[in-house]
């Protein structure tokens with residue numbers, strides 16, 4: 392039997408969808424897309440796929456991004472499988488950001504300092520681990536402020552805050568106040584910054600950071616306070632935020648957290664967590680494909696997928 396495949400620009404073609412090739416498929420001249428994706432547990436809830444695939448479609452790239460449910464005991468074989476299938480790279484989410492490192496061939500500068508990888512890139516047949524969380528944050532911050540020579544108050548010392556602190560330090564921040572509830576985590580991050588970068592950093596117990604220090608012009612919530620809770624507030628005197636202070640939040644759902652709402656009401660410049668999420672996706676697409684994807688397309692697709 393000869394299988395007839397028709398190339399059509401007519402979307403109303405009555406061929407089954409898997410045989411109904413569009414003109415753009417045809418131009419791509421291959422039935423074998425380049426593959427990237429994400430390995431995590433709870434993969435079904437990860438909306439990154441929507442924004443990355445929107446970029447591929449917008450830029451007519453014959454690439455696919457696949458969410459893959461991978462358990463910790465299968466991570467090594469999953470990475471080998473991706474290598475065998477010619478993946479161009481992949482994201483890592485919980486719980487694989489640290490454990491993936493032993494399966495890679497090298498690390499980018501900030502990933503090596505952070506000690507965690509959320510984006511693997513195939514370069515010259517080597518798997519290189521990068522961390523785009525902090526880079527995505529930095530990019531969204533840099534639209535409104537340059538952290539170079541700045542004193543910055545960073546709430547949190549978990550995975551997101553760690554990535555952000557390292558990127559801020561590598562971008563030339565002068566001093567980081569790391570405010571964290573857990574002393575060991577806060578101190579550990581301050582030590583890391585002090586030892587591995589040129590920035591100064593100190594851990595500040597939460598109860599000692601009630602008001603914004605005079606010299607600080609950037610404040611960042613790097614904790615999960617506010618996630619899925621529009622009323623949750625940082626235990627911090629928001630009255631001390633001065634007009635023009637840059638206030639950023641890593642929380643992206645809701646997009647407008649209470650911190651950002653109250654900061655905007657005090658004429659602060661606000662940076663939402665959705666920007667960080669989009670920009671880390673933008674950087675991933677750049678790493679994998681070499682193109683500069685349109686962030687507006689990706690943000691729109693992400694908002695649509697998340698219903699925010």
Ligand code: NDP
Nearest residue numbers: 547548549550551552572573576614615618641664667668
């Ligand atoms: P972690 O679990 O690694 O860290 C959580 C941090 O929040 C810790 O510093 C923890 O402090 C602090 N924290 C949590 N609850 C409280 C509380 N009630 N009071 C004081 N501190 C608290 O999580 P992640 O760093 O991975 O994620 C943090 C947030 O960042 C999440 O909301 C996540 O969705 C968001 N995120 C956003 C991204 C984006 O692209 N916009 C990317 C990655 C994460 P302690 O050490 O004392 O427990």
